[in-house]
Amino acid sequence: MRSLKYKLAPLGAALVLGGLLLSGCTTASTATNNPTKIPETTVTTTVNPANAAAAQAAMKFYLAVTLDQSRAQLETMLGVPGEIQADGQVAYRDPASGYGVLIRFGEDDAVFAKRLLPSGRSPELAALNPFPVTDKQAYRMAVGMPYYEVQDVMGSDGIEVSLSKPEAGSSKQVTGLGWFNPDGSYAVVYLNLPQGLVVGSEFVAGPG
Numbered sequence: 709m710r711s712l713k714y715k716l717a718p719l720g721a722a723l724v725l726g727g728l729l730l731s732g733c734t735t736a737s738t739a740t741n742n743p744t745k746i747p748e749t750t751v752t753t754t755v756n757p758a759n760a761a762a763a764q765a766a767m768k769f770y771l772a773v774t775l776d777q778s779r780a781q782l783e784t785m786l787g788v789p790g791e792i793q794a795d796g797q798v799a800y801r802d803p804a805s806g807y808g809v810l811i812r813f814g815e816d817d818a819v820f821a822k823r824l825l826p827s828g829r830s831p832e833l834a835a836l837n838p839f840p841v842t843d844k845q846a847y848r849m850a851v852g853m854p855y856y857e858v859q860d861v862m863g864s865d866g867i868e869v870s871l872s873k874p875e876a877g878s879s880k881q882v883t884g885l886g887w888f889n890p891d892g893s894y895a896v897v898y899l900n901l902p903q904g905l906v907v908g909s910e911f912v913a914g915p916g
Contacts, residue, residue, distance in 0.1 A: 759835040766832040769802050770809045770824045775873055777819045821872030829892035839863045841887040843911035846895035855904040858897050
């Protein structure tokens with residue numbers, strides 16, 4: 709088994725226990741051809757503790773929000789007003805870091821899904837990636853690919869950037885894992901849980 713050294717705590721726990729999920733606020737693209745399977749090897753990635761601490765602090769809004777949290781409780785905890793988006797989701801940003809969280813509320817006015825809102829070039833998160841990632845890597849993800857192959861292709865574990873409850877009629881949860889570059893671009897791979905199999909991927913260009 710790989711050692712998942714630098715995963716932020718909620719992500720690491722979720723991958724082991726099988727309890728994460730996609731925000732549903734982004735359309736995922738998927739590859740059509742299966743990539744060549746890369747044999748699994750033992751890989752240990754270490755990251756400067758200061759960089760990990762900076763990333764944790766930058767993501768504090770995202771990490772603080774939990775599914776099924778009431779809107780009133782969430783807004784009291786975050787202490788900032790939300791900005792309603794065109795699709796009805798609500799964005800909250802930390803004025804100190806610029807990072808934030810995009811929330812989709814359910815019919816009960818509780819958190820149904822959350823997604824990380826990066827800040828500009830997101831230098832704190834880019835520092836956690838041992839190597840830059842490309843769109844070619846992101847779109848090598850084939851539906852059904854297991855997580856260990858995602859690690860092989862991407863070169864590291866990724867950071868949890870989205871989490872949601874199952875959609876109506878489905879029992880599967882999906883999480884989005886992100887890899888950030890110094891230029892602000894990033895890749896996201898979506899996995900269902902508890903199986904940990906790819907359901908889609910995307911690559912987002914950096915700020916102009």
